[in-house]
Amino acid sequence: MVALSSSFDELPSSSAVSVGIAQMVISRDPRETLAAYGLGSCVGIAVYDSAARVAGMLHILLPESSGAVTEANKFRFAATGIPLLIKEVEHNGGMRSRMRIVAAGGALTLGKLSVMGPSGPIGKRNSDAVTLALQEEGLKLDAFDFGGSVGRTLTLATATGKVFCRSVGSAPKEL
Amino acid sequence: MALEEPGESRFLLTKKHARELELAHKYISAGLLKAGKQLSQFVGREIVVQAPRLDLCPIDQLIEVALGSAVEDAQYSESERIQTGIYLGMEGDIEGHFLLLLDPADAISLVEPLVNELAVPPDIHEDIIQSALGELGNITASGIFNAMADISGLRIGPSCPAVVTDMAGAILETPMLDIAQFAEESIYIDTRMEMDKLAARCTLAIIPRPEGLQRFINALTPRIVGGHK
Incomplete structure (x- = not known):
């Protein structure tokens, strides 16, 4: 069995803060590493401002809502979650011009069975929606790891801004 | 986008359907017991499948709940645990x-x-393992779907199986986010599988789409009102 290696090796004293599905976390604590675990078709978005040392991470499930957007589900969607992520990083001292933005996920974990419904593979729609939502904010991705058929974990260290993506069967890669 | 209250047009499965869910649990448990007997014949070992719990779960929390990591300060690392997932689509009157x-x-x-009994050539050994796991899923799913069909009178069948080994969260996300397009909550069934007296924890998620779930619950309600609980 292939074991996952840790991407926290460079920060032995850091503690991982889980960013679950439909959650957003902002951190200014240099001891923390934000982590979106087990991303399949979902997408994790990491934002970092190195001058303000502020880190933000969002874990979206869907491109946009087909129904009502509520306080409870606003971070579930790329279309509503990304503007809030950017705004919250700014609120904590970040500036758009200094933001480094990285995203990962949008896989087809179950291969052809991932294509559900008439609107195509949700993983691809998610990654497209992230790119679009950032464009609408006047921003773009600095790095990304989208697609394929494997799950991913995305981590962002608040102290350094280093972003790693790890998958089953491959070494963690810095994005 | 303005924030709104949840729409009334969506079918919301709530605690008020507890009796329907209890009845469904009873039938699904019986279906799993039957499936266990068929699985025992299939693999030539004693297998018992039990479903101690069937419950409602907010869709965003399905992975945490299904993987048993919904605790304070959980590091969500259960999502990253490597698991083999056997997936089948639900087809017919209930999709999911x-x-x-x-x-x-x-x-x-x-x-x-x-598989070893079949003495297959080494180059296709892995494929045969995958195929056998798909069949294992087929037997288990059929046991549950037949039980759901028996109680509701609805047509329910499985699609072809897919077998993947990856991070648990990544595997669970695919069916989960399909449902999240239509619903705020899901039912899930906590399941235990015992092989030759050795307990193996497994996670079984049965996730019907809302319109099929509504048909299923509607079919069960008269049975409760009529005293067939």
């Missing part, structure tokens, strides 16, 4: 998803004796 997650070593040990 069936997903059985097992430890990869348990999954292989379940079907390897059967």
Whole structure:
């Protein structure tokens, strides 16, 4: 069995803060590493401002809502979650011009069975929606790891801004 | 986009359907027991499948709940645990998803004796293991779907199986986000599988789409009102 290696090796004293599905976390604590675990078709978005040392991470499930957007589900969607992520990083001292933005996920974990419904593979729609939502904010991705058929974990260290993506069967890669 | 209250047009499965869910649990448990007997014949080992719990779960929390990591300060690392997922679509009057997650070593040990008996060439050994796991999922899903069909009178059948080994969260996400397009909550069934007296924890998620779930619940309600609980 292939074991996952840790991407926290460079920060032995850091503690991982889980960013679950439909959650957003902002951190200014240099001891923390934000982590979106087990991303399949979902997408994790990491934002970092190195001058303000502020880190933000969002874990979206869907491109946009087909129904009502509520306080409870606003971070579930790329279309509503990304503007809030950017705004919250700014609120904590970040500036758009200094933001480094990285995203990962949008896989087809179950291969052809991932294509559900008439609107195509949700993983691809998610990654497209992230790119679009950032464009609408006047921003773009600095790095990304989208697609394929494997799950991913995305981590962002608040102290350094280093972003790693790890998958089953491959070494963690810095994005 | 303005924030709104949840729309009334969506079918919301709530605690008020507790009696329907209890009845469904009873039938699904019986279906799993039957499936266990068929699985025992299939793999030539004693297998007992039990479903101690059937419950409602907010869709965003399905992975945490299904993987048993919904605790304070959980690091969500259960999502990253490597699991073998056996997936089948639900087709017919109720559309949705069936997903059985097992430890990869348990999954292989379940079907390897059967595959070894076939004396297959080494180059296709892995393919046959995958195929046998797909059949294992097919038997388990059919047991549950038949039980759901018996109680509701609805037509329910499985699609072809898909077998993947990956991070548990990544596997669970696919059916989950399909449902999240239509619903705020899902039912899930906590399941235990016992092989030759050795307990293997498995996670079984039965996730019907809302319109099919509504048909199913509607079919069950008269049975409760009529005193067939």
